[in-house]
Amino acid sequence: MKVDYLGRLQQARRIVVKVGTSTLTHASGKLNLNRMEQLVRQLADLQNQGKEVVLVTSGAVGAGLGRLGLNERPSSIIERQAMAAIGQGLLMQVYEKLFSEYGPIVAQVLLTRNDISDRKRYLNARNTILALLQYRAIPIINENDTVATEELKIGENDALSALVAGLIEADLLILLSDVDGLFTADPRKDHSATLIPVVVEIDQHIRAMAGGAGSSWGTGGMVTKIEAAQMATAAGTSMVLMNGNEPSRIQRIFNGEPVGTAFLSSHNVVSSRKRWIAYGPQVNGAVVVDAGAERALLRQGKSLLPSGISELHGEFEEGDMIQVVNSEGMELGRGLTNYGMEHLQKIMGKKSIEIEMILGFKTADEVIHRDNLVITALN
Ligand SMILES: Nc1ncnc2c1ncn2[C@@H]1O[C@H](COP(=O)(O)OP(=O)(O)O)[C@@H](O)[C@H]1O
Numbered sequence: 001m002k003v004d005y006l007g008r009l010q011q012a013r014r015i016v017v018k019v020g021t022s023t024l025t026h027a028s029g030k031l032n033l034n035r036m037e038q039l040v041r042q043l044a045d046l047q048n049q050g051k052e053v054v055l056v057t058s059g060a061v062g063a064g065l066g067r068l069g070l071n072e073r074p075s076s077i078i079e080r081q082a083m084a085a086i087g088q089g090l091l092m093q094v095y096e097k098l099f100s101e102y103g104p105i106v107a108q109v110l111l112t113r114n115d116i117s118d119r120k121r122y123l124n125a126r127n128t129i130l131a132l133l134q135y136r137a138i139p140i141i142n143e144n145d146t147v148a149t150e151e152l153k154i155g156e157n158d159a160l161s162a163l164v165a166g167l168i169e170a171d172l173l174i175l176l177s178d179v180d181g182l183f184t185a186d187p188r189k190d191h192s193a194t195l196i197p198v199v200v201e202i203d204q205h206i207r208a209m210a211g212g213a214g215s216s217w218g219t220g221g222m223v224t225k226i227e228a229a230q231m232a233t234a235a236g237t238s239m240v241l242m243n244g245n246e247p248s249r250i251q252r253i254f255n256g257e258p259v260g261t262a263f264l265s266s267h268n269v270v271s272s273r274k275r276w277i278a279y280g281p282q283v284n285g286a287v288v289v290d291a292g293a294e295r296a297l298l299r300q301g302k303s304l305l306p307s308g309i310s311e312l313h314g315e316f317e318e319g320d321m322i323q324v325v326n327s328e329g330m331e332l333g334r335g336l337t338n339y340g341m342e343h344l345q346k347i348m349g350k351k352s353i354e355i356e357m358i359l360g361f362k363t364a365d366e367v368i369h370r371d372n373l374v375i376t377a378l379n
């Protein structure tokens with residue numbers, strides 16, 4: 001019997017596929033060329049079916065290690081960056097060769113957190129990727145590991161692929177991993193764990209199932225995959241997490257058959273600008289709010305006023321992204337602040353009409369205007 005959500009996934013036209021290191025490399029660390037060949041053939045075939053395809057690929061560090069004959073990830077960041085520089089070229093060379101056999105043009109896109117944090121660069125990256133799709137090219141995206149310093153890193157490609165899916169408003173994100181999908185517990189540790197075919201809402205119960213990475217090559221484990229699912233589904237992109245060991249099985253999604261775990265996109269899709277606010281800029285600090293402000297934000301759709309703020313953390317300036325947390329430390333939302341740390345210290349707990357008297361100027365009545373605020377607590 002065909003289940004309704006399968007029909008929805010089958011219709012997807014713009015697709016982001018993310019492939020992890022564990023899928024791309026052998027246990028030896030060398031590239032798994034057979035698998036890459038099958039993946040490329042499947043993606044080329046999706047394009048032949050009229051779909052737009054974007055590939056987010058890991059494996060630069062892994063391929064660099066394999067090339068140098070090393071079998072352990074170096075612990076120093078500099079060394080890993082050097083590995084990535086060696087491996088990225090190798091990775092692209094293999095993709096270029098394989099894709100050219102089946103037809104599609106490929107394009108390398110390397111992104112850093114800044115390209116997502118900065119609204120101008122975000123829009124620029126979006127336009128470039130959309131232009132590539134217009135040319136029927138397949139953008140092959142990875143993090144620019146060689147130049148992204150640790151504090152400016154997105155960190156791993158599950159998150160990068162979800163950000164990319166949001167960036168280009170993809171219909172579907174497919175995460176290829178070394179596991180068949182989300183299980184009730186880590187199947188490597190708990191043999192009685194069972195596969196969950198579909199997730200409609202990512203709640204505490206689902207998050208609690210996730211464990212860490214399964215191989216020494218993978219980085220994120222299930223935690224980052226669920227975080228990616230959360231980002232993607234909130235942005236209107238459904239996600240399928242499936243095993244990448246037989247890439248031709250991707251086709252099953254488009255035949256309307258169940259495969260892996262499907263995370264269905266939320267009906268409550270946030271606007272593109274709010275999506276950028278939620279997941280784009282780096283968080284520079286936090287404000288703790290009282291119960292009254294928490295209610296106003298969560299229940300009444302109000303802006304954050306200085307009167308509801310009781311504590312400040314971090315160092316931030318006007319225009320920066322800050323977290324809004326309650327007294328128990330739970331994140332309620334994120335937004336762009338109208339006041340920097342120094343000024344906010346003077347006006348927190350005060351009424352908006354007092355702002356000008358205290359500071360000698362007033363940027364706005366609100367510390368975070370509703371338009372610049374995204375509530376994350378209800379997701
Ligand atoms: N609840 C779970 N369901 C499935 N896999 C899980 C779960 N919890 C932890 N894992 C582990 O996550 C691993 C996949 O993540 P990772 O090794 O980072 O792969 P990748 O390189 O594909 O990103 C699986 O091999 C599995 O051992």
Ligand SMILES: N[C@@H](CCC(=O)OP(=O)(O)O)C(=O)O
Nearest residue numbers: 021058059060061156157219
């Ligand atoms: N950008 C890194 C990949 C980081 C990463 O997320 O790896 P993985 O967990 O295998 O998807 C690389 O190319 O090696």
